[in-house]
Amino acid sequence: MEFLDFLDFKVTDVIDIVLVAILLYYIYKLVRGTVAINIFIGIVIVWGFWKLTQLLDMKMISSMVGGFMSVGLIALIIVFQQEIRKFLLMIGSTNLGNKRDFAKRFKFLRQEGITVKTDLPAILNACEKMSKSKTGAIIVLRRNNSLDFVKSSGDRMFAEVNQPIIESIFFKNSPLHDGAAVIEDNIITATRVILPVSNERSIPLRFGLRHRAAVGITERTDAIALVVSEETGNLSYIKNGEFKMYKDLKDLEGKLRKDLQ
Numbered sequence: 001m002e003f004l005d006f007l008d009f010k011v012t013d014v015i016d017i018v019l020v021a022i023l024l025y026y027i028y029k030l031v032r033g034t035v036a037i038n039i040f041i042g043i044v045i046v047w048g049f050w051k052l053t054q055l056l057d058m059k060m061i062s063s064m065v066g067g068f069m070s071v072g073l074i075a076l077i078i079v080f081q082q083e084i085r086k087f088l089l090m091i092g093s094t095n096l097g098n099k100r101d102f103a104k105r106f107k108f109l110r111q112e113g114i115t116v117k118t119d120l121p122a123i124l125n126a127c128e129k130m131s132k133s134k135t136g137a138i139i140v141l142r143r144n145n146s147l148d149f150v151k152s153s154g155d156r157m158f159a160e161v162n163q164p165i166i167e168s169i170f171f172k173n174s175p176l177h178d179g180a181a182v183i184e185d186n187i188i189t190a191t192r193v194i195l196p197v198s199n200e201r202s203i204p205l206r207f208g209l210r211h212r213a214a215v216g217i218t219e220r221t222d223a224i225a226l227v228v229s230e231e232t233g234n235l236s237y238i239k240n241g242e243f244k245m246y247k248d249l250k251d252l253e254g255k256l257r258k259d260l261q
Contacts, residue, residue, distance in 0.1 A: 136230030154193035
C-alpha cells in the first residue's frame, strides 16, 4: 500500500530521527521553566498537524498551515531571541578537545555515578549567614554553557566549594568581594568577575546593579545565579533572566538540585 510506504525505514531515516530528537531535547532544556515552553509546545503541535495534513494529502489546509509556518519564522526569531542566543552559545562553546566538557553536554547519556555533585548545602548555608549580616554577594552556577567569556574579567581560582571560603570571598573587607564568584561543578573557578548588566525595564527599581548583573548572565547563558542583597539581606534565585520564587532554603535546594542535573 502506498499509504504505508513511509514505514520503509532506511538507516539515514533512523539517523535523521535521532538528530531531530537530540535537537528538540536541547531546545526543550533551554526553554524549560520559562514562559517560552508553552510557545515551544504550541509550535510542535502545529508542526505535527502540518505534517499530518501533508501525509493525508489535505492540500488546502496543508498549504494554509505551511504558509503560517513559513511567515511565522521571523516572529519566532523575535520571540525566542534569548533562547536562540543561548543555543548558539552552547554550540559555539563546545570544546571537542576537552573530553570532560564535551561529555557534559551529553550528560543525559551518562551514568548517575559519574556526575560531580555541587555542595549546595554549603552554598546555601553561606548565603543564609551572609543574608543575616546583610553581606552582598552574587554566585553564578554554571550548567552547560561556557562562562569563560566572563571569567576572564576576574581572578582565576581553583578551590573546592565550602561554606567558610564562600563567606570569606564576600566578606566586606576582602579584596575579592567586589564582583561575582563562578562555581563549576563543585569548584570555585573565578572571583571578582564582572557580569553583563541587563537592560530589561521590567526589573523592579528596588533591585540594583548586583541583581541586574545576575539577570544579565542568566539571559545570555543557561547559568543560574544566587544574589544576596546588601540592603535587605534577601536571597534571590535567578534563572533564564527571571526571579524564581521559593518557599524556604529546603525548597530552594530542591530547585537548584533539579536545575543542576
